[in-house]
Amino acid sequence: MYRNFPPPGAACPSTFPKLIVFGVAAVFASGAWGQTAAEGDFAARCAALGGSSGKTPANTRETVELARFIPAGAPAKDLAPSRPLEPGVQIPAHCELIGRLDERTGADGQPYAIRYHLRLPQDWNGGFFFQGGGGTNGDLGDALGNAGGSLPPVGLALGYAVLSQDSGHDNARNDIPERGGRASFGADAEARANYAHASLARTSGAAKKIIARFYGNAARRSYFVGCSKGGQEGMALAQKYPREFDGIIAAAPAFSVPRAALAQAWDVQTFAALVRDPRAASVDQRKLPAAFSNADLATVNKAVLRACDADDGLADGIVGAFEQCTTAKVKAQLDRSTCTGEKSASCLSKPQVAALLRSMEGPRGRNGEALYTSWHWDGGIGSTGWRRWKLGDSEGPIPALNVVTGGSALAMLFSVPPTPVRSDPQSLLDYQMGFDMSRDANIIYATSDAFPRSSWDEINARSPGLATFRARGGKMIVPHGVSDPVFSIRDTLDWYREVNQRHEGRAADFVRVFPVPGMAHCSRGPATDRYNAFAALVEWVERGDAPEAIIAQAGPGTPWPGRTRPLCPYPQVARYSGSGDKERAESFVCSDPKR
């Protein structure tokens, strides 16, 4: 996504004047297209954001790399969107700003800075929209205002000033293959802290100052929107910096990510055992996807649906009442699907069923204690978005994300001391296979002189203490796929119950969790994964209109494109009302589940 700019590795102070010239050139180019006087004035003020900082830096810890005017309707190549812009999304005239903060050399000898990307629309709606990160970050982000799920970006198009940031390390230069690749920044304690949460307050504060200076008014409202690591960031803001944001979407939050990384290693060990060649010293990572064929996973999925689909009042391929979908009920159906003789495409082997049950139970320690949590049975178990994490793609060379993402993160980011492991899939799988849950799991809670805070203490954002966020009127929406294969919705629901307990049973006054049945991690799966949680959040914050349901639609990749359903605030579930079109949300009501 950097193809329009000099590579970030080249973004040292000596390249700074060249970038400013580039920005000014863009101003003149847009003028040649027929710029109005108002646009010309805005473009000049935009360029000045770069120029003034460059000539007389008030603070050498803050550097502007790029300030340029982008006219309305600019082509996608000038925007470098991280996902395709759908037809009809109008990107308005705006000022694009890229800068960096706190440049330094880390304890591990690597160069670090916190880079941010800010887009300031000419026709500003008075709001601030912070777009969260993903995975191990290190990516500047497109700052177009992604609202999560399968929606096109909305923030900038609605007139918000939009911020994204790399959280203090850069995949283009902090990527050392023999030390965890893009997770190599885990060797530096400050880089870990920035990744965990510190960069959020730093870039948010800097952006708010720029916004106030640029427009002459502070932002009227501030929103944060993120999923996965971005969901963890939303949680960290509500808990550690509770005055910064009025509204937060913290989808599929990675708020227990060191524990989830233990679950990833557990899953790799569990499924790799199915494809282990007893004569070989290690498991070939390329064989992991073969632990279950797609036909095997379809058999698993059918068993889940037979057990639980109708519990919400309608057998429609969606397990609405997922909390009633117990392991006992599903196991009875899996037993019915187990081969009685030779393994065939239409039945599961006994070791496959045992492995699936072991995975769903979650990682266990020396005395059988849960090291993370268990997983809910749901209609998205076995879907493409699920298998991509747990097993890898059945066709093609994509290794399991549990290996390539989970292995390097556990080794470099969530261990004290960090364990340098090569970043190729085979080395990471070997590391996970050698990870002994009884012996090694405590590394996520360990400290040392170089790392006085454990990785758990640094990055977890699972506290139920939201009193300050609540008191300042903050509102939070937490969508989460019930079939999320990375962060178990059970952890999120346990957290929500703790929040409710801490806040006199009034959690729903300021935070609501919206389970999305069938959905994998942030999107995908046999699910209604197209929904506008951001619009619901704005209604709640600005009009006090708490979301009683969020209408969601199934996309083209699902068995039922165009189907709509209400997403219901936990613990309610969507139940068929008994009459009306079974494909339409209007025929469903959010109601308390049968216990």
Ligand code: CA
């Ligand atoms: Ca159903």
